[in-house]
Amino acid sequence: MINQSKHIFILAGILVLLLLSQSGLADTIKVCKSCPITLVKQAVQKASPGDTVLVSKGVYRESGIEITKPLALIGVNNPVIDGNFTGQLITVVADNVTVQGFTLKNVATSYRKDDAAIRANEQTNVKVLDNTILNTYYGIYFQNSNNIVIRNNIVRGENEGRTESSLGNAIHLYYTDNVEITGNNLQGHRDGIYLEVVKNSRVNHNISQNNMRYGLHFMFSDGNTYTYNTFRKNGAGVAVMYTVNVQMEHNLFEDNWGAASYGLLLKEIRDSAIRNNVFRRNSTAIHMESSTRLDIENNDFERNGWAIKVMTTCLDDTFRLNNFSGNSFDVSTNGTTQSNHFSHNYWEKYTGYDLDKDEVGDVPYRPVSLYSMLVERVPPSVMFMRSFMVDLLDNMEKVLPSIIPEQLVDEHPLMKKIHHDNDRELVQVLRQTAGAPPRER
Amino acid sequence: MNKIIKYVLLDIVKSKIVIAYTLFLLLLSIGLFTLGGSADKGILSLLNLVLLTVPLISIVFATTHFYNSYEFMELLVAQPINRKKIFLSEYLGVAFSLSGAFILGVGVPVLLFGGGLTGLYLLLTGVFITFIFVGMAFLASVSTRDKAKGIGIALLLWFYFALIYDGLVLFILYVFADYPLEYATLAMTALNPIDLGRIIVLLNLDVSALMGYTGALYKSIFGSLLGVGAAFGLLLLWVLLPVLSSRRIFSRRDL
Numbered sequence: 193m194i195n196q197s198k199h200i201f202i203l204a205g206i207l208v209l210l211l212l213s214q215s216g217l218a219d220t221i222k223v224c225k226s227c228p229i230t231l232v233k234q235a236v237q238k239a240s241p242g243d244t245v246l247v248s249k250g251v252y253r254e255s256g257i258e259i260t261k262p263l264a265l266i267g268v269n270n271p272v273i274d275g276n277f278t279g280q281l282i283t284v285v286a287d288n289v290t291v292q293g294f295t296l297k298n299v300a301t302s303y304r305k306d307d308a309a310i311r312a313n314e315q316t317n318v319k320v321l322d323n324t325i326l327n328t329y330y331g332i333y334f335q336n337s338n339n340i341v342i343r344n345n346i347v348r349g350e351n352e353g354r355t356e357s358s359l360g361n362a363i364h365l366y367y368t369d370n371v372e373i374t375g376n377n378l379q380g381h382r383d384g385i386y387l388e389v390v391k392n393s394r395v396n397h398n399i400s401q402n403n404m405r406y407g408l409h410f411m412f413s414d415g416n417t418y419t420y421n422t423f424r425k426n427g428a429g430v431a432v433m434y435t436v437n438v439q440m441e442h443n444l445f446e447d448n449w450g451a452a453s454y455g456l457l458l459k460e461i462r463d464s465a466i467r468n469n470v471f472r473r474n475s476t477a478i479h480m481e482s483s484t485r486l487d488i489e490n491n492d493f494e495r496n497g498w499a500i501k502v503m504t505t506c507l508d509d510t511f512r513l514n515n516f517s518g519n520s521f522d523v524s525t526n527g528t529t530q531s532n533h534f535s536h537n538y539w540e541k542y543t544g545y546d547l548d549k550d551e552v553g554d555v556p557y558r559p560v561s562l563y564s565m566l567v568e569r570v571p572p573s574v575m576f577m578r579s580f581m582v583d584l585l586d587n588m589e590k591v592l593p594s595i596i597p598e599q600l601v602d603e604h605p606l607m608k609k610i611h612h613d614n615d616r617e618l619v620q621v622l623r624q625t626a627g628a629p630p631r632e633r
Numbered sequence: 634m635n636k637i638i639k640y641v642l643l644d645i646v647k648s649k650i651v652i653a654y655t656l657f658l659l660l661l662s663i664g665l666f667t668l669g670g671s672a673d674k675g676i677l678s679l680l681n682l683v684l685l686t687v688p689l690i691s692i693v694f695a696t697t698h699f700y701n702s703y704e705f706m707e708l709l710v711a712q713p714i715n716r717k718k719i720f721l722s723e724y725l726g727v728a729f730s731l732s733g734a735f736i737l738g739v740g741v742p743v744l745l746f747g748g749g750l751t752g753l754y755l756l757l758t759g760v761f762i763t764f765i766f767v768g769m770a771f772l773a774s775v776s777t778r779d780k781a782k783g784i785g786i787a788l789l790l791w792f793y794f795a796l797i798y799d800g801l802v803l804f805i806l807y808v809f810a811d812y813p814l815e816y817a818t819l820a821m822t823a824l825n826p827i828d829l830g831r832i833i834v835l836l837n838l839d840v841s842a843l844m845g846y847t848g849a850l851y852k853s854i855f856g857s858l859l860g861v862g863a864a865f866g867l868l869l870l871w872v873l874l875p876v877l878s879s880r881r882i883f884s885r886r887d888l
Contacts, residue, residue, distance in 0.1 A: 218842060412638060450842050451842050451845060451848065466707060497840070497842065520843060566803065566807065570814065571846060572814040572815050572846055572847045573803055573820040574844045574848060575818055575844065576828070577835065577843070577874070578804070578840075580681070580797050580799070581797075581799035581800045582799070
């Protein structure tokens with residue numbers, strides 16, 4: 193009996209709340225095939241600021257929906273807005289707008305207007321949630337905006353048989369600050385995520401794959417964090433440039449395999465951290481140019497062509513506690529001067545010994561092979577890859593180093609592969625014994 | 634001629650060395666395929682082995698065989714048989730038995746573990762290399778009557794093609810690093826059958842993505858069926874060159 197009365201009480205409470213919300217806060221406008229309003233455009237025009245527009249299941253053939261006041265445009269049971277290649281679908285020209293739960297599709301390539309499924313210019317507090325965007329030129333396009341949330345969307349384009357220039361980006365942000373991009377699945381566009389001058393933003397838990405050019409592409413975007421993302425099978429991998437203070441952690445860079453592909457291409461990145469990432473089967477896992485004061489720690493490099501290509505323009509980068517296994521070349525560089533610091537990494541190719549059993553090898557390891565230097569200097573010599581002579585030369589050079597850079601050496605190579613999740617203790621002990629990473633500034 | 638080839642073949646099989654060679658290849662290939670995990674990886678490790686051991690064994694075995702069957706050849710020469718025919722049947726007998734051993738020893742595992750087109754290229758390359766190095770062995774053997782000297786020349790030839798040549802080319806590339814060397818490298822690899830074979834196979838594996846601009850150039854040349862045909866044509870030229878010149882020497886010289 194007590195239970196039942198409790199239930200009734202709760203139900204009554206909910207009813208009261210529902211009534212309150214109906215009358216007191218804002219109106220709800222419904223759109224469906226049998227309702228008075230059958231087009232999303234009409235509903236949006238009719239709504240007053242703060243209203244909620246509920247769109248029921250169905251296919252709405254319209255484009256050019258312009259949201260000029262604060263609204264929540266919400267799809268119930270996944271309604272479809274099919275632009276039928278007649279132009280941009282939703283344009284947001286007001287602050288505090290939410291677009292949620294739609295399938296938006298068919299936007300034609302438009303070189304002059306850059307049509308997108310959802311676009312906002314100079315707005316704040318815009319949320320794009322749980323939408324599926326199919327076969328559009330640009331997917332989600334924001335410029336000069338602020339406080340944006342892009343969460344749990346699927347953006348899928350068709351790049352089969354198309355050129356890079358006829359494709360747009362899945363998520364394209366320009367001069368937009370304070371953005372949260374979470375849980376999106378982006379594929380088949382030119383770039384999965386394109387950020388230009390985007391500051392203080394978080395990009396987490398996204399999957400970006402099979403894009404024509406880059407999975408992630410940012411420039412001049414300081415102070416952002418990128419965690420738990422997957423970048424897979426993108427035409428040229430991930431490229432990030434001209435940025436300071438970036439945190440990239442727990443990401444997976446996988447299968448970016450091709451003559452001009454990189455897992456991660458770093459150009460002029462400063463004061464940033466790349467930690468706990470996995471790089472697997474990329475033709476070049478990390479290519480670094482003019483990048484200084486980076487902490488590259490606790491990453492796994494598995495079965496890449498080149499694990500790290502570090503150009504001599506890179507200064508004061510620290511590589512610690514990384515695993516290198518199954519890579520054709522572990523580290524390669526283009527000159528003999530080196531001012532980067534390698535220590536306490538696990539190198540599968542290390543053949544030294546550990547007499548005092550502290551799990552740190554007693555002999556330093558030089559990860560750069562003579563042949564990788566030669567390939568960097570004379571690219572055609574790559575045709576002798578896997579030649580017996582090359583192995584012989586590498587081994588000779590290992591015994592008596594004369595050409596490979598003297599300073600590029602791991603003085604404390606680890607004997608065992610680090611399991612980044614369960615080896616916290618070992619890592620802590622090593623941190624204490626090694627002290628802070630010794631850097632000469 | 635067929636009769637002589639048959640006799641030479643039987644003689645070689647009886648000596649059991651070829652059987653041991655087959656078993657050796659079989660064991661190694663199965664081992665590499667099961668260790669490597671994927672078929673591609675297996676083929677990659679097998680490639681190194683094929684390019685090192687197959688030429689060595691072919692050249693050493695063929696040279697010793699030639700000297701050992703000297704008396705038999707002298708006997709045949711006394712018969713009314715064309716000298717060229719005697720030489721060619723000797724050559725074909727040895728080459729067939731060794732390439733048969735290779736096809737059994739490497740081909741069966743490649744087929745079993747699913748090597749695909751690349752596996753086929755590997756097999757073809759191996760067979761061509763067997764024919765080439767048996768030819769070189771015969772060239773070394775007909776150039777001198779002294780058995781020790783002959784084997785010495787044969788080993789030197791192997792050493793040159795398997796090791797020294799690559800070193801020389803790498804040295805040349807290093808010295809002339811400032812020049813565009815793509816086509817020069819292409820020409821220089823064509824001058825060594827081992828390099829040629831290695832590149833044909835490598836370009837069909839996904840390591841080729843690591844080979845950058847030069848690799849792309851090679852791929853545009855060797856990637857098509859015509860290109861692969863041209864590469865195997867070059868290998869055929871490498872077979873004919875030593876065989877024809879040694880046949881010429883053999884038919885003219887005083888035995």
